[in-house]
Amino acid sequence: MPLSEQEVLDALRHVMDPDLHRDIVSLGFVKAVSIDGSDVSVRVELTTPACPVKDQLREECEARILEVAGVTSASVEMTAQVRQRQTPQGDLIPGVKHCIAIASGKGGVGKSTVTVNLAIALAETGAKVGLLDADVYGPSIPMMMGAEAERPFTSEGKIIPIERFGISMMSLGFLLEEGQAVLWRGPMVAGTVKQLLEDVAWGELDYLLVDLPPGTGDAPMSLAQLAPLTGVVIVTTPHHVAANIAGKSVQLFRRLNAPIMGVVENMAGFVCPNCGEVSQIFAGMSGEELAKKLDVPYLGSVPLDPAVSAAGDNGVPSIVSDPSRLQSASFRAIAGKLAREASIIAMSRRAPQPV
Ligand SMILES: Nc1ncnc2c1ncn2[C@@H]1O[C@H](COP(=O)(O)OP(=O)(O)O)[C@@H](O)[C@H]1O
Ligand SMILES: [Mg+2]
Known part of the structure; x- marks a missing residue:
């Protein structure tokens, strides 16, 4: 037979x-x-x-x-084939399959560093990835991606993203003159986020990662309203304070109906530059414990490594400059988990879910 x-x-x-x-x-x-x-x-x-x-x-x-x-x-x-998120009428980025915001309760926890390295880790797998720097208070993506001198041009009324390391990116940093300060009021933040979505030729993307300003101000609110998010990643450090504030962000995003895709713990242990051994330096709650307490997925930890910081300052993210160091493996593992969370959310939304 x-x-x-x-x-x-x-x-x-x-x-x-x-x-x-x-x-x-x-x-x-x-x-x-x-x-x-x-x-x-x-x-x-x-x-x-x-x-x-x-x-x-x-x-x-x-x-x-x-x-x-x-x-x-x-x-x-x-x-x-990356599954599409829901794109209701009026969605500003219908060609984007997953819009994922990266948030943190406070500044300086490495949110932008994590965002650029995750974006590159996703692109390395063959996904089409965009990066939107919506941190209007401190746009740092251009510097971290070695693109500070770039000025985007427009075509057919749309701003063309800057390409680096296989990523399409846009930042307010590209559009401001050097040293130009902006005094932000709430509605301006919302308007700027809207423009960065609407006026940029994002095209077809599997993942658009959005680096939000720290805290729970106007940017996350407007983003969640303008482009339904697949979800939010919260970056935190092992400090007690950071963990506490991260809990507040989780609450806010839950209210905005944006699923929390997980917690990333940054600067989780110190990698000795000489011997490579990892030692814990902060005594606070671990990322894993925090995720459990908040009842959200734990995506992983990234060690504190001077090479990460140097790479960011040099404009070549550490996953590119040090592909075989521990933190690069961490970023790849976190990117894999994040992509799986996105798939799970997309699949569960296909069938009507009880609220
Ligand atoms: N894992 C890490 N190891 C060492 N330095 C890091 C790490 N993550 C971030 N940094 C450094 O910490 C500083 C703050 O990071 P940044 O990504 O700008 O934070 P945020 O966007 O949350 O304000 C930067 O100088 C960055 O290079
Ligand atoms: Mg930042």
């Missing part, structure tokens, strides 16, 4: 997506099955190219197919 597609699909029904807790067939991830005698090839489409369990899933699929009687070879190709 020749092999049937049904037999292959039945075998694949045993492969579960670890985050979505359903099998990959009923999730609709199996896109093509081709059978040539006893050789089976299958294409599986995941919800993000940054999936941390991609290889594990591929191996599991291959093993399951090989268990089918009569199969002598199995080859599984993994592809990805």
